[in-house]
Amino acid sequence: MTASLFSPLRINGVTFKNRIGMSPMCQYSSTDGIAADWHMVHLGARAAGGVGLIMAECTAVSSKGRISQGCAGLWNDAQVEALKPIVAFQRQFGAVTGTQISHSGRKGSAATALEGGSHLDMDDPDGWQNVGPTSDAFDPDGARLWKAPEALTVAEILDIQDQFVHSAKLALEVGYDLLEVHCAHGYLLHSFLTPLVNTRDDEYGGDLRGRARFLLETVEKVRAVWPTQKVLSVRLSVHDFAQGGLALEDTAQVGLWLRDRGVDILDCSGGGAVPEARGAIGNRTAEQPDMAGIIRDATGLAVMAVGGITDAAQADALIRSSKADIVLLGREMMRDPHWTFRAATELGVDTRHVLAEQYGFFVGAS
Ligand SMILES: Cc1cc2nc3c(=O)[nH]c(=O)nc-3n(C[C@H](O)[C@H](O)[C@H](O)COP(=O)(O)O)c2cc1C
Numbered sequence: 001m002t003a004s005l006f007s008p009l010r011i012n013g014v015t016f017k018n019r020i021g022m023s024p025m026c027q028y029s030s031t032d033g034i035a036a037d038w039h040m041v042h043l044g045a046r047a048a049g050g051v052g053l054i055m056a057e058c059t060a061v062s063s064k065g066r067i068s069q070g071c072a073g074l075w076n077d078a079q080v081e082a083l084k085p086i087v088a089f090q091r092q093f094g095a096v097t098g099t100q101i102s103h104s105g106r107k108g109s110a111a112t113a114l115e116g117g118s119h120l121d122m123d124d125p126d127g128w129q130n131v132g133p134t135s136d137a138f139d140p141d142g143a144r145l146w147k148a149p150e151a152l153t154v155a156e157i158l159d160i161q162d163q164f165v166h167s168a169k170l171a172l173e174v175g176y177d178l179l180e181v182h183c184a185h186g187y188l189l190h191s192f193l194t195p196l197v198n199t200r201d202d203e204y205g206g207d208l209r210g211r212a213r214f215l216l217e218t219v220e221k222v223r224a225v226w227p228t229q230k231v232l233s234v235r236l237s238v239h240d241f242a243q244g245g246l247a248l249e250d251t252a253q254v255g256l257w258l259r260d261r262g263v264d265i266l267d268c269s270g271g272g273a274v275p276e277a278r279g280a281i282g283n284r285t286a287e288q289p290d291m292a293g294i295i296r297d298a299t300g301l302a303v304m305a306v307g308g309i310t311d312a313a314q315a316d317a318l319i320r321s322s323k324a325d326i327v328l329l330g331r332e333m334m335r336d337p338h339w340t341f342r343a344a345t346e347l348g349v350d351t352r353h354v355l356a357e358q359y360g361f362f363v364g365a366s
Contacts, residue, residue: 012231019327020329035086047090050338061101070112098176099174101181102181106186109128118143190272231264263301
């Protein structure tokens with residue numbers, strides 16, 4: 001039977017009640033990486049609104065893996081304790097709970113996006129020395145992300161891999177169902193994968209296999225501590241949208257390597273590695289959701305499609321045409337936390353049980 005937006009999906013021991021997910025979105029509302037009341041409202045409201053998968057924002061594996069001081073983190077017990085009730089609350093509404101563990105790499109040490117998002121001066125106490133595959137800055141002559149990173153040594157690469165593993169163990173303690181490794185948008189793992197940034201000549205650079213080494217080793221180590229009944233995802237920039245960058249045939253190959261290492265689903269985003277690339281956010285990604293289908297066909301893995309999806313019929317068509325297993329919405333979920341309810345209404349699906357009972361009882365209809 002053809003799957004549709006409201007068909008359940010089962011991966012390993014996890015059942016998604018529908019194929020709609022909220023895309024991870026930084027909220028710049030944490031202190032010392034600790035989630036706040038805002039996260040309960042932001043994530044909880046979408047769970048009450050009927051979303052099948054709630055992805056928490058990119059959550060740093062270390063203090064210096066954050067983009068800014070306002071970013072979420074998962075490296076200590078205080079962060080775990082703050083997240084536990086938030087995740088338990090989302091689960092009350094039948095949402096699958098996910099988080100995205102990440103390291104900012106050369107884009108880190110910035111003001112929050114709400115404060116302009118620019119790199120902080122070297123002597124700013126809120127900043128730190130950022131890191132990358134090489135010492136090349138993201139945008140050396142630009143006004144925003146100009147800070148030159150320190151090139152990571154192999155020992156430092158292995159330390160960061162251990163931090164990913166530690167975060168994965170903490171994510172398990174929090175109770176998440178789905179764990180995503182962030183390898184998109186020019187952050188650390190993507191900056192190693194793309195030839196636009198990684199010009200190293202050691203075993204972590206060179207050809208695609210060398211550039212993928214950091215990601216693949218990290219994922220292998222994370223999978224070893226992330227239970228097989230739970231879901232492991234990787235977010236890739238499946239296309240760099242810049243001359244000489246990663247194209248779909250490259251990321252499809254990476255997807256096959258990830259499949260061999262136990263990844264269950266690929267979250268297919270794009271862009272972000274270099275200033276001239278089209279953005280990871282924005283309206284310039286009209287073809288991006290369809291790219292998920294190409295990666296799905298090439299790898300045999302389940303995929304999530306994302307980028308500019310606002311319309312229920314469009315989202316439903318992505319599932320029905322087997323281009324995606326889950327569709328993610330970012331900004332549209334900001335506009336309407338009850339988008340799932342709206343989609344059900346527009347698609348003529350029974351809306352009685354879409355919203356939390358407190359609302360659905362009164363406004364849902366068969
Ligand atoms: C405020 C904001 C914060 C974001 N933070 C993240 C993030 O933490 N991790 C990530 O992978 N993508 C992040 N993104 C990208 C979104 O997840 C999504 O891929 C992008 O916005 C395109 O989807 P949309 O057109 O539905 O918004 C962010 C986007 C926005 C608007």
